[in-house]
Amino acid sequence: MNAKPGSLRQGWIVFRKELTDWLRDRASMIGLSLQAISSPIIWAAITLIAAHRMMPSDLVLPVAGADRGPALVDWLDAQPDVDVVPAPADPAAAVRAGTLDVVLVIPAEFAEQTADGLSAPVELLVDGSASASQRAADRVRGLVAGYGAGLGSLRLMSRGVAPDLTSPLRLDVKDMSPPERRQGGLNYFVSALLLWMALFGGVAVAADSTLGERERASLEPLLLNPVSRTALIAGKWLAAVSLACFYLVVAGLTTLVVLRSLPWHKYGLQLLSSDRDLLTVTVLMFPVALFWTALVAFVSTIARSQQQAQTYFGLIFMGVVLTAMATLLFQLASVPWLAALPIVGQLTLSVDLLGGEHPAAYRYIATAAGSVLPAVVLIAAAARLLRRESIVFRS
């Protein structure tokens, strides 16, 4: 008779078999690796393109009736980053069609009213529904106001009045925010990205733990072996955790490379935390993988079918997303017990750490414990359930 191996050894046997099995699943290996590598790259590309578009560029300003206000046109043209060009024959149509963002129209009475010292009209044709047109309009508004203010000052001086008399107040705006808060949300994006990988890297393996075995009709033969249910579920769970952590590390390293190699500073974006902080965040997410795969394994034990399991996951995931959003939106990170909430705790801690803050030590302990303990409870519960006939032969 053979010696029954201990639970630990059995768990190791199951773990090894699961890893061998899943590492051969080329499609999901390639799919998840691509996701781990491409997500940070795609996110970085989108962020940089958006930042690039927000950067002030040379304003090409079509002017209709330039000959009616040569002084204004010359002044505009002389401004840095402004390029005055002639407007087309039908400027209104061009703006409406979106071929031009804005057109400055100098009306016939402009020269006369300026000469008479009156408030001379200039028209700006804009498309209120297009953001590019809005941005151009803001700049033209500023330029015209600047020209008008200069002209006004000259008029006052010619009449012997100090221009300062008409501007009794001057508002100086000074940005007091520390540089780490001017990251353009990079800390949020990086945290969410790594959290995503922690959640999804091991789902397929964890979902297979009971439901997959049952649907494949391999659960009954497996349970005919003298194997502790805990060893069985825990072995499968740890295989799922290993894969999730692997993809998480790949995503973390790719993010690091992306953050350090692309010209973020050119666009005023900068993650001020160190490489070490970023790697710390990657490790911080490990307990998320532990918790989430345990939850998936538990749900896969009680669900009757894949569809039913997916419905449960949808509901749970919605709860997680809403809680996380509420936490970030209402700045609830300072509420101590939230640190112990799985996923939410890691997300807020990661956002703060990457935002250049120095979170208190209890938050690290609370986030890890808050995820690992429920994970262990879920796995123990799943193992207990697996002793029930109604679960093993559920259909």
Next chain:
Amino acid sequence: MIEVERLCKQFGSVRAVDGVSFRADDGCVTGLLGPNGAGKTTTLRVLTGLMSPDAGAASVDGRDVATDPFAIQSRIGVLPDSRGLYSRLTPREHIDYFGRLQGVPEATLRTRREELIASLGLMELADRRVAGFSHGERTKVALARALVHDPHNVILAEPTHGLDVASTRAMRALIDGLRAQGRCVLFSSHVMQEVSALCDRIVVIAKGTVVADGTPDSIREKTGCGDLEDAFVALTGLENREARA
């Protein structure tokens, strides 16, 4: 040796097994016969420790199944109705996985695995992933992993189901071999020729109870039917059912 005594098992209002008793001796092939839904599968699941009985007892080699299911599971090898395999693993890996879970030492496992692969004619397929295997090939892999720990008692559900002629003959030879080695073989089947050719003793179950128990000859004699299939139909009340239909 397998013994089942007044076993009862109920699912909701359905009495799946209602006082089943029988014995399967060492060195004997015992056939468990019965129409669909007669309670065979439930009886086997109780016997293998996967279900607990509501009443009655089952024992293997004198050990009670309910008290120590793990001890029972290392003394029996089961080819259940469910023959699910892991599509990305090879037959060798399947055998190794189950062998290790049963605690077979690595050196013994290697020898045992190669013996099983040879005796089941799996040499050509042994290192191929099982995805795409035929039904018969899958059955052989499932059987190999069920026998890897060299169990004294062997329970086979429909062992020749889906096998071609050559494989069926090989399977019969294997069952004969198990008997010759003095093992206790219990198998369920629908194929009457097979049952009459292989079984030393037949237990017929219908509607959760044993309706006949004896050698093929004694059953034929008891029912007055020359043919075992006719005897089976008479015993299980299938005739009445057919007549009603």
